[in-house]
Amino acid sequence: MAGKAVPNFVASRDAFAFANDWPSQPDLVFNLPLLGKLAGKVKIGDASNGLCGGMVSTVRDFYEAGIPVPADPQPAAGTPFYRYIVRRLFDSFDIPGGVVKYYTWMNTPEADQFLGARARHGIAWRTINEEWPQVRDDIDAGHPCPLGLVTVRSINPRDLGRCHQVLAYAYDLEWPTLTIRVYDPNTDPAAADDCSLSLDLSHPSETSPVIHNLGIPFPVRGFFRTRYDAADPSKVVPPPPPTR
Numbered sequence: 001m002a003g004k005a006v007p008n009f010v011a012s013r014d015a016f017a018f019a020n021d022w023p024s025q026p027d028l029v030f031n032l033p034l035l036g037k038l039a040g041k042v043k044i045g046d047a048s049n050g051l052c053g054g055m056v057s058t059v060r061d062f063y064e065a066g067i068p069v070p071a072d073p074q075p076a077a078g079t080p081f082y083r084y085i086v087r088r089l090f091d092s093f094d095i096p097g098g099v100v101k102y103y104t105w106m107n108t109p110e111a112d113q114f115l116g117a118r119a120r121h122g123i124a125w126r127t128i129n130e131e132w133p134q135v136r137d138d139i140d141a142g143h144p145c146p147l148g149l150v151t152v153r154s155i156n157p158r159d160l161g162r163c164h165q166v167l168a169y170a171y172d173l174e175w176p177t178l179t180i181r182v183y184d185p186n187t188d189p190a191a192a193d194d195c196s197l198s199l200d201l202s203h204p205s206e207t208s209p210v211i212h213n214l215g216i217p218f219p220v221r222g223f224f225r226t227r228y229d230a231a232d233p234s235k236v237v238p239p240p241p242p243t244r
Helices: 052-065 080-093 097-106 123-140 157-162 189-194
Strands: 002-005 028-034 038-044 113-115 118-120 145-150 164-174 177-183 196-200 222-225
Touching: 002 123, 052 080, 052 145, 052 164, 080 097, 097 145, 097 157, 097 222, 123 145, 123 164, 123 196, 123 222
Parallel strands: none
Antiparallel strands: 002 164, 028 038, 113 118, 145 164, 145 222, 164 177, 177 196
């Protein structure tokens, strides 16, 4: 068996102590000046749809910075920590390229399709041959790797919200079965260390279902490595108590 894990990363310790279950509230609220004197509040998004990408990026930020994730309860809207998670959510979308990639994969068949001698690679081939090597390289280099999970086949852009993001931090490969251990924001923190994705790597041109135990009600059709640009989380960490 071949395997590797990000050094000293434990999901139940190094991720959030709360799940991705937020009240119905705007992701962002800001004042928009109108006509010079009037001002209107603009509200963007709804946190009850989830902040998984922000939570995943924030957990990696803290790990890379060598700072423990605050053990505080879920932050309230408008607090610095909440705003940080929301900012990282929008960063994780990698607009426009990241959104286009989700949508393209949503419209990609499971298995390869052939038109004469020309093949259109399916979602299994792309996951196994293009994305998995990048995920492996990140973990081998000691970095947790954010993954975009494609859960639906649809031409409806509104279904983008059914996709999901997790953080890969370890893998085991007992050919042909690959198992990737992940931090899943939707899973109860008490079970955080038990989350995984697994798939058969031996037939990439055919349908290769991804088996998972994540806190989502959908199958996982495929996954890809999402773009990650580091951010500094130190400003949202409460200062240490004064020493006597």
